[in-house]
Amino acid sequence: MxxxxxxxxxxxxxxxxxxxxxxxxxxxxxxxxxxxxxxxxxxxxxxxxxxxxxxxxxxxxxxxxxxxxxxxxxxxxxxLPIETKRGFSLEISEVRVGSRNWDSRLKTLSYLSHFQARLSVNADEAILLNEQGHVVSGAMSNIFFVKNNKVFTPSLQTGCRNGVIRQWVMSQIDVAEAHFGPETLQAADEIFLTNSWIGIKPVVRFESKILKKGRITTVLEGLLADTYSLLKKLSSESGIRSQSFNQGREELSDGAR
Structure with a gap:
């Protein structure tokens, strides 16, 4: 139809x-x-x-x-001024998204459930769960967590969006895609959020748990900053003021990466 x-x-x-x-x-x-x-x-x-x-x-x-x-x-x-917040607080929203719904997996103009989720918590960002109770993403971000030096993120099958910075992180380090509930985050050593505007930001509070910015989050923040700097340099030199990260990867392999 x-x-x-x-x-x-x-x-x-x-x-x-x-x-x-x-x-x-x-x-x-x-x-x-x-x-x-x-x-x-x-x-x-x-x-x-x-x-x-x-x-x-x-x-x-x-x-x-x-x-x-x-x-x-x-x-x-x-x-707009570039986001300067050093760390984000994070809480679970009661708003649910469907693992097969377009408004969960895509950036559609029907973004109301995401805004509802963010407004429903007393934190900088809200965690969205799907109909099975699995963590999907933040309302406006993708989410990663670190446990025993291993990095995890929700599988695309949960309904999360395959964001550009999510893809960049997974091009830099080994990341396991998984289905997990919010209780898993309580045991995490590090949690960080990604989207194209904020880049990579550590979570400093999840519900009542206080976290510190960890080593892996710090390294990734630095790598992304180096990538931004390289792309600005390439754009300035070539006269083309936009680049994809793939166009800068060979140079990064000998330097920032």
Whole structure:
């Protein structure tokens, strides 16, 4: 059944890119993610948003958003200071998401359950569980935890979104994808959150448990910062102010990585 074109509330997808000093990060990865999400909804973007990177404000930092719907496609840049919060608090939300639902796995314009979850907790971020009680993600982020120097993250089968920074982390270190309940996080040595805006941030409080930023989180933060610096350098030298992380990997292998 086709949805009516004249009235399609919340029917569309979006991507949010981090822009720092005029350079948009991981453009190719975000473009691929947008295409995959749009295809799931039966949409086919006609605008190649990647070309807009050449017109971003040269010295500005903020969020660059791409939006695709059945009748409209648009982009806009929102100047914002880069997130400086050093650590995030985290609580479990009563809001549940379905492991097979689009609004869980994709960045759809129908993002109400995610906002509801975040507003339902007295913390910086909320944990979303699926119908089986497994941890899916944060309301606005992917989640990782460390136990005995091994790194874990929810499996895509839980309903989590395969975020761009999630993919980057998994390209740098060995990560086990698993199904686990929130009680597993109580025993974690480290917990950290990722998304394209905040990058990588440690969790300093999960429910009543206080955590310190651990070694693995610290190393990954440093690697991501090095990647950002390299991509800004490559963009400046090439005259192209956007790069994917794959384009910088060979140089990183001899330096930051």
């Amino acid at each position: 086709k949805l009516p074109i004249a009235f399609s509330p919340g029917f569309g997808v979006f991507e949010t890119l981090r822009v720092e000093n005029g350079t948009a990060f991981f453009v190719e990865e975000h473009w691929r993610s947008l295409l995959e999400s749009a295809k799931t909804l039966g949409l086919s973007p006609k605008i190649d948003f990647r070309h807009g990177s050449l017109h971003l404000p040269k010295e500005a930092s903020g969020k660059w958003r791409w939006i695709v719907g059945p009748r409209e496609e648009k982009e806009f840049f929102e100047p």
